[in-house]
Amino acid sequence: MRIAVIGGGPGGLYFAYLWKRRHPDAVVELFEQNPANATWGFGVVFSDQALEFLRADDPDTVEAIAPKMESWRNITLNLRGESVEIDGVGFSSIGRLTLLSLLQERVRAVGVTPQFDKAIQSVDALQGYDLIVAADGLNSLVRRTFEGDFGTSLSYSSNKFAWYGTSKRFETLSQTFVKTERGAFNAHHYRYSPTMSTFLVECDRATWHAYGFAGKDAEHSKAVCEEVFAETLGGQPLISNKSVWRNFPWIWNEHWSFRNMVLIGDALHSAHFSIGSGTRLAIEDAIALTKALETEAHVSTALARYEAERKPIVKKLVTASRTSADWYEKFPEHMKADLMDFAFSYITRSGRIDDARLRTMSPNFMAGYEASRSKS
Template identity: 35%
Template structure:
């Protein structure tokens, strides 16, 4: 089958890999408008559930991704400079490193990856039996198809900016800072060696009152460094990996009534978006990619059946995920309703933003204020992480594979 993927992000590249792995006879081309190595944003977060998926699907690229990633442990929630702690851990990787790994793996499997080619009309799409539309939330190709997919786009209320810093965090940090005109907060986590991602968010009224709409890039960075001086500890913020001024955006929630039309199929952010406060965009894109590749493999030459099954299963699964993400986004849009509490109560409210927090969970959360409890939880998380790594067959630092434990 001749397949063209429009978009060289995680969705398009991982689908190309997955399709090539299942049938080396596929003629797969990935077309990306950006030059090699170019990317917006700094780092992406993920958890063991993504690693489980990647190792089952393609252990080769999964090992390289894990090797390029860093582990963060615990979440720290700061309110007026006072910290509260949550257990747990996760992984993060620089977006540029992620794309480099996926691009090289696709090339190794015989995929034709073309950079610097922008699709301005459907006639510009290279001829193919299947066109995979994976060019992001603002998908140009999806737009060129008119209302074929029944696209609905909702705009979030809060402005946010995706920044970087040379401060290296060991945990996922939320810092809520009060200003005379409202609250400003960050979501910060390590991205790669020597850098961290630093997302700044606030309510629209606060953004307006701080004059961020008229501020220059230098003025914006200087103001944010002053506001977050407590968590940055003298380190610097920088605005973009591509040298552009700070870009303030409003989150776009994308939904589609149909994920395929004729021989075109949506994937990743072109099909759906979930707010960054649940950190699932990359994982969901990879799940889409594996699901479509598997359906194509299972149904052979029956393209319409493969697309229909992909559409029904993935769109149904995404409905609940997007509802949860909307709830999370709404909580942050009304965060000032909770800031009259102490830090522990505030962080408990944040943990329960997608549903009520049972009493025992609140007590466990409250216990995390004590350092010995946090130490025990870190030991537990370290053991759990090692067990899951062994079950996946992750390599040890010396290169030897960990033995797989238990059922796959």
Template identity: 35%
Template sequence: MQPRRVAVLGGGPGGLYAARLLKLAYPACEVQVHEQGEPDATFGFGVGLASGTQRNLESADPDTLRELVATGVRHDMTMQVRGQRVRVRNDRLIGVARTELLAVLQRHAEKAGVQLEFGVRPSSAELDADLVVAADGVSSATREEGSFGAHVETGEGLYLWCGADFSLPDAVFAPVETEYGTFVAHAYPYSGGRSTFLIETDERTWRNAGFDRTTVALEGAPPSASDEESLRYLEKIFAGQLRRHRLIGNRTRWLRFRTVRCERWSDGNVVLLGDAAHTAHFSIGSGTKLAMEDAIGLVAVLRDSPDLATAFARYEALRRPAVERLQELARRSQLWWESFPSRLDLPVERLMVAYMSRAGNVSLDRFAGSSPDAVGVALRQYGGTQPHGDLVQWVLDRPLTHGGRTFPDRVTVPELKRVHADLRNPWSPEADALVARGRGSGGVLVTGPAARSDVLTRLDLAERIRLETGELTAVEGPAALREDLAAGLVSGRTDLVSLTEEQV
């Protein structure tokens, strides 16, 4: 189809990129971006672009990617826990300043012939356009005005975004235990000699520190105000990571992550893109990645579709599976991070394995291939000897001594109390009841459906039982999922596994 006029609501990365790709695909089409902010006004700090995203951008628009990569900073990844430190390679990821990202995308949009209008916020009904692309973010007014079947789920934990005026050598994950509870920093360098610091905590710690009070105090403040009291406290406890630098705020306030899902991504001539349609937790998902890949997918199907209805149906069919897969990975990662302080007794190398395998996206073999030194140390901590041969089989073959009992390997499971788990959230009230059943039992075998998602959830539930009750834990699962079960053993999620011949 050949659109005559396209309006894009939202001048963030997704909206700008969609506008440029649309103009390149349809040179005769009038494409206009409407952004409520000013061209040089943005909030946020750095944006991460993973290798897969870079490949997709290169295929769609190599000129834009070339400039983004030139402004970015590549880095590895370090975890620091209780004086222990482990480093793994991750230099395919680049950090780009959000201001630079937007400047590059604005320049390339205008170069293609896109009209940029700032300081306005029209509704979709006010626009004279064949196609309206709503890229107006997680709080999308367009989504709220339309019929998209939106559902928003709010997380339990709290987080805030801030920055520092120096460049970290690596991305850093660092928990700090305080008199109030545990705060965790996710930090990484980006261009301009600066670093992003995202800091999260649980609600009890947040309240103990008085940050519920500072949050309420900001309710009547201008939108540009930051929680300076929180920043000054966090600056002190993360002094080691900050290297005597200050934390910088930019509309920095405590938030709870909102996961957006929509039953439909289009309504009439309006289509949602990026955070307006879907979000994925920051610990694994990237709103920038998803939005820009949405833009690529939308323009691709428009070219081959006879009308908007067909194009929108194809857009969803193309993008929804990838988005929902990432949202599920992000959901698991979010739950893992919200319960992170319970794992701090693990050696840092095993904790890094737990982190990498937390969502089921990275296998033990794959991680060992990319970071053999770190994984090798973790395996020696787990098994007591140098790993050799088939890595997964080696993990399953290690003996175990627990509570005066010795087991020849990790698949010889004694008679234990069976706890059947068929649930989505291993930290839900329903899961609390299952943990209570395991207390004082002498040992628990966690059983349930054979699907991979259920086995991964059982491993998380078993970890809770193991850590909160001290009981011997075992997880039942199909032999076809032995890699996931082996990763669970090394990560301390379970003591033993019971392999079945069920089909996944």
């Protein structure tokens, strides 16, 4: 089989690696429009559950990336100068560029040479392939060319966010909520290496307008965020990497393939950063697509199988992601609550965690929460 993979992010690299490792005689060509060492953002997060899923299918890859990961067991919430930890929530993080470099090494080791700085300008340039895997992200050329056939829908969250880094080290995945005279901000921050952390700043649209961010360049916006979160940053500056204000895009495709083209990762669906599942979903898409292609004799029936088996799983996670994002759309209102009520609302926001599960998962937090409720 001759396969073209468009996009050198985690999903595209991982599919190319999986297929070539299992089918050494296959021709797999991977095209990425950016240089090998270019990436947007800083760290990416995997839940313990996501890592175990990957370990079950490909323990060697997990063993390769695990030494480069930072891990923690708790989430810390900071509100009005107070903090609370929610125990038993296991996550690991890794620098996005580090992850890409490790996956590039694995792709090369199985005989695929990624073609970087190779932008595909038209789907017409992809003639002669049995399968085209579109792993080319939110702005996917393949999806945009045939969006009517894929049944594409696109909308945006109203909140604004900017994705920074910092050399300030945070011991856990943390959220800091700050009220100012002109509005409310939230920062999602966590370390992804011994010396670096992700620091994603979010605010609602009213706050964004009140601060005049529409008229500020990236450097001035960064300076405002450094001032708002000066205490959290402990005097450390924020680091930019294409760190401009954005609205989160919601992408969904009702049809996952068209002709011999199939979508995976962000080209296919987006999941809000508040549940940290974008990279996980892309890698799991690659696994599911590989298994479907190995099960069915024909590409067309394999692509139908991939969608039928994977879609309900993804839809469930994306629904939880939207519910989580809805909570953040109203986070200035949630900030008015007592700290423990606020924390309970936060950890149950996606609808996937109820009281019973929380008592098992986070016994220390639940003991404190229920004690606070008994006093009120």
